[in-house]
Amino acid sequence: MADRKSERRGLGRGLSALMADIGIDAPNNESVERREQTRSDLQYLPVESIVPNPGQPRRSFDDSSLRELSESIREKGILQPMVVRPSADHNGSFEIVAGERRWRAAQLAQLTTVPAIVRAFSDQEMLEVAIVENIQREGLNAIEEATGYRQLIDRFGHTQEMVAEALGKSRSHIANLLRLLNLPDDVRNMVIAGTLSAGHARALVTAENPTELALRVIGKGLSVRETEDLARKVSHTKRRGNADNREKDADTRALQEDLSANLGMSVVIDHRAGGEGQMTIRYDTLDQLDQLCQLLSSVR
Template sequence: MASAAKKQALGRGLSALLKDPENDIKSVDDKNADQVIGNVVELELDSIEVNPFQPRTVFNDEALKELAGSIRELGIIQPITVRKIGFNTFQLVSGERRFRASKLLGKKTIPAYIRIANDQESLEMALVENIQREDLDPIEIALSYQRLIDDVSLTQEKLSERVGKKRSTITNYLRLLKLHPQLQNAMRDGQLSMGHGRALVNVDIEEDQLGLFEKIKNQQLSVRATEQLVKQYKDKDQKTSKGSSASPELPSYISKHVEAIEDYLETAVQVSSSARGKGKIVIPFHSKEDFKRLKKLLSSGE
């Protein structure tokens, strides 16, 4: 929690810097611009205007109230992104639901990433450098990867090259952002390891993620035990939804090698097997480049 307080204090300090007319940062070449790029700044909500070109114009009131309740309890895990358009004036780039929910709560400020003129290359450098730090928790790393994809328009393939990590590693971090906000906070506070998080992200229903998390805490389950718990949950769910037509459990000679196949291909695969021993492996691809990458890997043994 101390690190969170430190970040918040830093955000307020940068906010004060941005409101100083003598330090009006307009581009990466200006004094103190390096302090803003890549950092979280606490901005006043009244200084932010919505993007008039935002394609989404309808926001579900009930969903906003639920998000507001989550923010009230847990705070904002992923800061919004804004573009500086004038002195202490900003325009929303992403995060309008978080912005609206915060206003609904009557909050005065919100954590934000600030984009400034000609900052594309500097932002990318700052984020890549930030990822190399050793004191980052898994969610901070995941958020940095997501920002490089969203704000710098990098594909996962290009991102893999920039940060020197396997594409599967990046995918595993990004999947953590599908966890319930409470679980993301638990990871940031060190209450939940990345291994536990990787297991829980396979549970689609967030409320069920929370229920399993309680079991993990109460029984102090290891990562391996958590994976088994999730498997039991999914098997039970599958039997409930499909009845007697549920797929048979994979034999051990297959199941123990699935992870090795996924690591080699750097993507998740779907494996099914019949009682007679016949089966199939489904390998998804996400783009033309991804297909070519898989084809090269699968052809390498010829």
């Protein structure tokens, strides 16, 4: 029982140990021994001998940010060494554990060598450090962060609770981000591009038509709360429409669909056996209401 509890406290050999090992977020008053150890471990490796981490959570690198970093590197050099490990697939080369932005910027600055610390990290440790380094230094977007958590869970069999505890996040934070991976690719790309926030996207996870709703949210500039209300309203209307349609004959359903298509608005026909009934037209914007009023006014 004690062994199981210990196992659930963290990932790999512990993120605190890993981060101390490579000096990420080292305190200003770090010991002289630590600084001397870092200097003794420092190597200058050819830029071409380094390859990206295939499991790197970050997939997008902002061009303008990289150019700014490259200008800084030209003037002051690379102040924080990269962390790499020997590559199992490329003889004499190294995989990036932490510092891919610095490596990319160094190439833009036309450096031939870069400072690096070589560590024999396992695949699991490499992924853990890559996730934490990105979150702490240059925040991942929500989809990239969620993808990193999914890798930790799927590749290494960790639970959401273990990942949350090891990375200093709440379990609900991990769970909410992982839900974003259920969205269609086009909606996820909107989050990656920054046109849709993670909060907006989370409100659309259970919607039947998240792409359509995402475009409406962006077009109307809706808040997260308004997006949640929209998703609930559409879901309720859809369920009610499905229930109504099951009770209607084929001609009535076809007429509803034709009118909805022609008007560009939702039309519901409630036709009763005695010949009476009612027709409901739902509009989403004032422009649609004006359009409907003009159509009705033109009827003679």
